[in-house]
Amino acid sequence: MTGFSVELRGVGVTFDRPALQGVDLTLAPGVVHGLLGRNGSGKTTLLSLLAAFRRPTRGTVLVDGEDPFENERVLEGTCFVRESGDVMDDEKVSVNLDFVEGMRPAFDRAYAEDLLDQFEVPLSTKIGSLSRGQKSAVGASTGLAARAPLTILDEVYLGMDAPSRYRFYEALLRDYVEHPRTVVLSSHLIGELDRVLEQVTILHRGGVLLTDTADSLRERGSTFTGPRAVVDDVVADLAIDVLARTELGGTSQVTVVGHLDAQVLERVRRAGLEVGPVALQDLFVHLTDGRGEPGSVPTTTGKTTAAATAAATTTTTEEVDR
The missing domain is CATH 3.40.50.300 (P-loop containing nucleotide triphosphate hydrolases)
Structure with a gap:
């Protein structure tokens, strides 16, 4: 069975x-x-x-x-x-x-x-x-x-x-x-x-x-970790959405959403950043933030807006109840 x-x-x-x-x-x-x-x-x-x-x-x-x-x-x-x-x-x-x-x-x-x-x-x-x-x-x-x-x-x-x-x-x-x-x-x-x-x-x-x-869900996003200035430059250059950001001293970690192919990820690593997987909780909060309708996944293409960047200044820790 x-x-x-x-x-x-x-x-x-x-x-x-x-x-x-x-x-x-x-x-x-x-x-x-x-x-x-x-x-x-x-x-x-x-x-x-x-x-x-x-x-x-x-x-x-x-x-x-x-x-x-x-x-x-x-x-x-x-x-x-x-x-x-x-x-x-x-x-x-x-x-x-x-x-x-x-x-x-x-x-x-x-x-x-x-x-x-x-x-x-x-x-x-x-x-x-x-x-x-x-x-x-x-x-x-x-x-x-x-x-x-x-x-x-x-x-x-x-x-x-x-x-x-x-x-x-x-x-x-x-x-x-x-x-x-x-x-x-x-x-x-x-x-x-x-x-x-x-x-x-x-x-x-x-x-x-x-x-x-x-x-597959985890592959919808990535985390980049490294010096703050380098992280900011890479995010701006790739024109991807930032879901969350954590900063400690001169080090930043951002969670980004969007499909990144092997060539892009290699560029990120060459810039000196560490690449990691996105947490399911962060992705869940992003996908259910009110923009999506039943049966459609919100798109995340284009440059990060100022509002999105401001909302992502700390890592998302929300636990969503049923």
Whole structure:
């Protein structure tokens, strides 16, 4: 089993206003996908469709080639976990594990208990008495241990502190290698997920802004590091957009957006600058800064404007919530 495939064709969801509109998306099986988007972009709505929590207003949703709604086979192989999981607060952690074990045919109880031990979550404590971070650890641990062909983790690690989140990322990668499946991660902690994701989909204003491999996205930009005057001269000469700038003493680092071929990169290196990859978070913020419409990626050709340069005087560190 390498995981379930996902396909959405012309999908729209309308509440009091459109939440999703014209979504066409294919998620390959056996891949770790990142679903990124700002507040109100439609991430949780889309994930709820995959888990058959609701039906689309229009369009078609297919999971492993079938409509997931009221589909016992598909639902049995789909695990959707939100930040604290779907837990019984008035029951002990161990009782919650009993419940999940009875619902999930591939659930590995020993692995779940081992993860909870690593997160220092006592099995004999009632869920309602746990801290927010411990509740998140319960959700993350049961989500991984379920080993469902389609595993959906919607901000599941949000309540954890940084060491716990990194422990979770390491556990996810190790278990994914040993037990391949389709994993969909929704998060605003984009910088931390950079090394985890294989495929990235960005939702914007209820539509798919882009979907691409993480490596291809990183190639949409570069960082240049070196003496401030040299960096400024190179950026001006190449007529490329500056996304972010950091300065320390006489050294500058700029994040630039736009395709740079091998010849251009060699010119940059000959000027004495160090060339590095662009962070997914910086690129995400740039692509969803309000200029793009669903289905169209903002262009970044032409000289940097004065306003853009002023806005890029410090490195972008914004973490965008869902």
